Amino acid sequence: MFIQFILVPVCRILSRRTLAMDTPSIDIQNIRAKYNNSQEPYLLEEKLPTTDPFSLFDIWFRDVASQSDLTFEEINAVSLSTVGKDLRPSSRMVLLKAYTPTGFSFFTNYTSRKGNQLKENPNAAMLFYWPKVNRQVRVEGVVEKLPNEMAVAYWNSRPLASRIGSKSSLQSEVVPNRQFLESKKTELTELAAREGGDAITKPNSWGGFHLVPQYFEFWQGQSDRLHDRIVFEQDREAWLIKRLSP
Numbered sequence: 001m002f003i004q005f006i007l008v009p010v011c012r013i014l015s016r017r018t019l020a021m022d023t024p025s026i027d028i029q030n031i032r033a034k035y036n037n038s039q040e041p042y043l044l045e046e047k048l049p050t051t052d053p054f055s056l057f058d059i060w061f062r063d064v065a066s067q068s069d070l071t072f073e074e075i076n077a078v079s080l081s082t083v084g085k086d087l088r089p090s091s092r093m094v095l096l097k098a099y100t101p102t103g104f105s106f107f108t109n110y111t112s113r114k115g116n117q118l119k120e121n122p123n124a125a126m127l128f129y130w131p132k133v134n135r136q137v138r139v140e141g142v143v144e145k146l147p148n149e150m151a152v153a154y155w156n157s158r159p160l161a162s163r164i165g166s167k168s169s170l171q172s173e174v175v176p177n178r179q180f181l182e183s184k185k186t187e188l189t190e191l192a193a194r195e196g197g198d199a200i201t202k203p204n205s206w207g208g209f210h211l212v213p214q215y216f217e218f219w220q221g222q223s224d225r226l227h228d229r230i231v232f233e234q235d236r237e238a239w240l241i242k243r244l245s246p
């Protein structure tokens with residue numbers, strides 16, 4: 001009793017304290033970046049460049065792309081949140097590989113944790129954050145699988161090393177150690193050397209999803225913290241535009 005309820009918790013607290021004292025502290029409470037929206041100071045509903053959320057996304061994406069070094073900055077990295085039948089949400093980054101007037105596409109493993117959650121519940125949310133322009137975009141909707149031919153075409157366009165990496169991994173499965181993955185990679189690298197890169201074919205479980213949005217929110221940060229939040233909510237064929245309080 002004494003060990004379980006008194007000694008162990010006290011030791012835990014003490015060890016945390018020691019760690020905190022050893023590491024130089026970062027003053028998180030006082031981190032306050034300045035926002036500088038020199039191009040378009042406010043996002044005003046009466047001055048929107050378009051009333052179509054897909055076009056507004058396109059304008060914002062081009063804006064951030066034009067100000068970024070795309071070799072180093074993954075502006076197409078997006079947080080994807082899913083909720084399976086256990087109702088416990090989970091998020092991870094994926095790379096947006098296309099956006100069209102119907103939605104947002106990415107590639108992954110259908111048997112991964114996210115793949116299984118999307119099978120159980122196709123509702124999903126994406127979150128883009130581009131600190132360089134102080135902008136965030138939230139997208140919520142329902143995913144559909146992309147046709148297999150699109151997945152094959154994209155798979156074949158990827159560098160050999162990426163194809164080998166993806167094929168070496170049963171995404172989200174527990175593996176004994178890194179060596180386990182390295183030996184799969186070696187096997188496939190030898191196969192490609194013997195038979196050519198085309199031998200590294202797309203696994204059946206690898207493919208694309210397309211998120212079809214029903215809701216967008218465009219957020220533009222302001223230094224006075226009165227941020228702009230413009231929502232586009234689908235109402236049958238139309239998009240209703242609303243401003244939310246920040």
Ligand SMILES: Cc1cc2nc3c(=O)[nH]c(=O)nc-3n(C[C@H](O)[C@H](O)[C@H](O)COP(=O)(O)O)c2cc1C
Pocket residue numbers: 074077090091092093094095096106107108109112113114115171172
């Ligand atoms: C910047 C970045 C981009 C990523 N892009 C992808 C991607 O396009 N597809 C993918 O399956 N995983 C991608 N990942 C890995 C995922 O975040 C995640 O670890 C993996 O998909 C397994 O997630 P799950 O177990 O929830 O299914 C990326 C990770 C980062 C940090």
